[in-house]
Amino acid sequence: MTKWLFSIAFAVAANVHAMPGAPAEDEMGRFMNDHGLLTRLEQAGVTMTDRASALVITAMGFLGVPYKRGGNTAETGFDCSGFVRAMYEKTIGLILPRRANDQAAATEAIDKKDLRPGDLVFFNTMKRAFSHVGIYVGEGKFIHSPKPGAQVRVEEMGQSYWQRRFDGARRVPGQTAGDAQAPRLP
Numbered sequence: 001m002t003k004w005l006f007s008i009a010f011a012v013a014a015n016v017h018a019m020p021g022a023p024a025e026d027e028m029g030r031f032m033n034d035h036g037l038l039t040r041l042e043q044a045g046v047t048m049t050d051r052a053s054a055l056v057i058t059a060m061g062f063l064g065v066p067y068k069r070g071g072n073t074a075e076t077g078f079d080c081s082g083f084v085r086a087m088y089e090k091t092i093g094l095i096l097p098r099r100a101n102d103q104a105a106a107t108e109a110i111d112k113k114d115l116r117p118g119d120l121v122f123f124n125t126m127k128r129a130f131s132h133v134g135i136y137v138g139e140g141k142f143i144h145s146p147k148p149g150a151q152v153r154v155e156e157m158g159q160s161y162w163q164r165r166f167d168g169a170r171r172v173p174g175q176t177a178g179d180a181q182a183p184r185l186p
Contacts, residue, residue, distance in 0.1 A: 052116060052117050055088065055117075056117045056118055067150050078145040080144050081099055084133050100130050100131060118135065120170045121133070122167040122169070137154060
């Protein structure tokens, strides 16, 4: 993902979640169309049929949604695994397991150097493996719902806090264009 594309995704996200109660994908589509962003994304070689790109852009539309333990929706708030699960279900139609450690178990381990936008990144934040999860957005950044009192945000994986706690990267089967639609994962 180029820096230019990453900037577009942030611009979209900053304007999408502003209208409470309306579906984010409708607002996002309208915003992107009104500002010519779909054409610019296509010119950059990214089509909205690319599931990973759509996933990242959709997730950016939820920046600022508050953390809520056990939360699964923008209306109630998200916890980390609820956020990941909601983004995959909303964008790709894939229902991931509810808990971060179960999401890790249901996905394919990949090397950190092979991360692509839409892959999952896991961290040990509670003195147990795979206790936190986020979605890789590219350029060493991930989006997640971090903790009580915080909101969905993008952070650098290179920050010392996240570097020390990194547990691994995983790829969800069926997340990229050309893959068959993945079934419900256990």
